[in-house]
Amino acid sequence: MHQPHAEPRRSIYYPYQVFDAWLPSQHPQPQHHAVVIAGAGLIGLVAALELARHGVKCVLLESERQVSEGSRAIVFTRRSMEILQQVGVADRVTQNGLPWRFGNSYYRGQRVFRMEAPHDPDDRFFPMINLQQQYLEEYLIDAVRANPLIELRWGNRVTAVAQDGQGATLEVDTPEGPYMLQTDWLVAADGARSGIRTMLDLKLEGASYEGRFVIADIRIDLPLPTERLAFFDPEWNPGNTILMHREPHGIWRVDYQLPPGEDPEAARRPESLKTRIDAQLAMIGHAGVPWEMDWCSVYSARALTLPNYVHGRVLFTGDAAHLLPIFGVRGANTGFQDAQCLAWRLAFVVRGLAGAPLLAGYSSERVGAAREIIDEAGKSTRFMTPPTRGFRLLRDAVLSLSLSEPFVGPLYHWRTSRPHEYRHSPANSAGDDNALFKAGPGHGAPPQNVRLGADDHLLDHLDHRFSLLYFTEAAAVPDALQAEVNQLRARGLPLRMIAVGSAQPVAGADETLADANGHLRERYGVLASGAAYLLRPDQHVCARWMSLDATRLRAALINAAGLKKEA
Structure with a gap:
């Protein structure tokens, strides 16, 4: 039997709530639905709300009983805010988030590049806004619970999938045991470690990078603006990179690269975290400022995608479909565009307006977007974490030149996530102007x-x-x-x-x-x-x-x- 965490996650600033598990004994059988979404993270929640806007009911299965742990996705782009406006939560993000538009790169104590994201009077939203993922999930869950077309089942994990030409049959495990669930369409939004992707024996294509980063959320009072801060080759972490972002509620996110070969578990020990965060604070002139750890994790940059997001009656979206480097705020922001691109097409098929081939357009458009992002993100990742000696020599040459030659500054640009343009989509009119x-x-x-x-x-x-x-x-x-x-x-x-x-x-x-x-x-x-x-x-x-x-x-x-x- 599936036993998700029943105790609230620990946090010094976010009040986690544990939701009641959905149990099959409390509901009538059999179970059949037009659409089932596996995964109630950011992308699954947006997909459900988008389907509901089109009048399509769905069941949303979430293996856990509370929102995600830690800040995780924290930077949301203007296009993401426009999508969140459509599903009704943009106002809450605006009220509680921290908008920004400048990014700074430092080398040897000198600012060597300042990025300015475009912003003009026609824009309702800032280019970027910072908000911890738990809060955005909370806002989306509130919207889902208020929508009669969406049924959210906490503590329900998909453990098996069988499909034919008419639909899919799922085995779903719960705290009181499994039950069977039939659906015409299954949307796999179950994240980077997608169990459904594994069940279908599907392989991601692309590159994984060796460099590992520690993410640390700390509570600290720093008199710094809400701007992206990137530090290259600092004395306390030679050859590596450090990123800092201000988050709401007095939290700062510190991402620092680990030396090659360091054990990730050792890097998460309190003494290691304290030594490195203290060194970073000292480097930026705030030595001795008290701070408190909230959450930490370790990640490595990956640039991978499935070559096709439609597999029979199973549709992949978000991190279940692709894994993208976080440099350039690409993860959740790309997933929101996936969900929006998929939902209207799936709604048309469910409602009988269009046939299943319409969904092929979703796959071609979003696989194309992922491949474009992988190409762009690869450039940023190779600059942030050079994978070979040759790349490191080139990166170090740029660092050195940037101290005296402003023309190399733009090479620091982190190629921020932008909405994909489907220039070659078959949905475009061939006979227009x-x-x-x-x-x-x-x-x-x-x-x-x-x-x-x-x-x-x-x-x-x-x-x-x-x-x-x-x-x-x-x-x-x-x-x-x-x-x-x-x-x-x-x-x-x-x-x-x-x-x-x-x-x-x-x-x-x-x-x-x-x-x-x-x-x-x-x-x-x-x-x-x-x-x-x-x-x-x-x-x-x-x-x-x-x-x-x-x-x-x-x-x-x-x-x-x-x-x-x-x-």
Whole structure:
């Protein structure tokens, strides 16, 4: 029988809560569901909430009975905040997190590079915000528990998976023993050590790096701003790298690289931790400042992915699908994009709008994103933790030159996580005017947010449906276009039309956004009335036109949504 921890985890700042285990004896049998998600970490929770936005019920299985231990993921990007806004928790993150946009690299006591993340008046969210993972899981769990379409089962671990062409049968272990659960689709969001990945005998592809880092969360009062701090080749840790981040509630995260060959367990002993953290504090001019340990762990950088995220009726997402170096805040931020990309497609298949082949688009898009990230992250990782003598010689040359030659400073750039652009996705329209636009988000890109008022932005008006931004100053949408929209809606396609530009409501549109100064049109490269953008349910652009007609709209939507042929 599965016996998860029943005592609250220890923490000096976070009040852990142990939830009651879901027991099969207390619920009727048999068990069959359209979607089961294994893993109620950040990615599983977001996937469940995204499915619920599309009206799809799911069961969420979590092997533990409380949120994750330690800070773990702490830096969330602007795009992640836009996704969290969609599932209803961005306000709580903003209220409690620490926003920032600058990163500093130091060598021999000198700042040799200062990174500035882009931020302009149109952005609702900062480029990055720091918040410990436990808090974000708590906010997402509150949202899940308030949603009648999601059933969260604590203390339930998947121990076996069998599947056929119609679905999957799961054996699920609980504190009172196992039960069987049938599902049409299983979403594997069970993390880096995915048991489901092992059960299906699937192998990750890529590289693992030898360098190990200790993560230590300490409570300390330091008069330093909320900015990323990176220290290269310090005297107390020669040849290695140290990172520091401020977290909420008086906590600082210190990541320091271990010398080659050091035993990870020995590195976690209190005397080792104290010696090294004291040395780091002394190096930055805060020797003797009292501090208290909350949590520590050891990790190594890995850049790995499954070559396919769809295996029959099992769909992989987050760390179960890929393992990415944390340098550049890629882990959870990439997983959120996975969940959003998967959920709308899975919802369309579950609801019968599209066939299972639509899910192949999820795999191709997100495997492509993972491979791009692995390429970028590999550069950062090789700079942070040189894997060979040759790489170390090159890195050390950069360090030395940076003391006197500013032009090498950008080589310190850690290539921050950014939203992937699905430029080559089959969901993009082949017959639109993408190549004619001189500005605005192109094929596969996420939307550019635009400030419409003091507390009003373009993305506030987008939801779980396909969104057609139709730029016009006319009093009404053309009849043929309205008729096509209505026909597609009659087939069950979730589609929303937003007219942009007119000061008065536009007949036939679901909403009108005035654009008196033309700022939104300028940002989107729109030159004349009749232009349009089509955004997928995950908000990525799949078509844009200088002049839209009903035939082109129909073709683009049928292609992107994978709609089944009419009987």
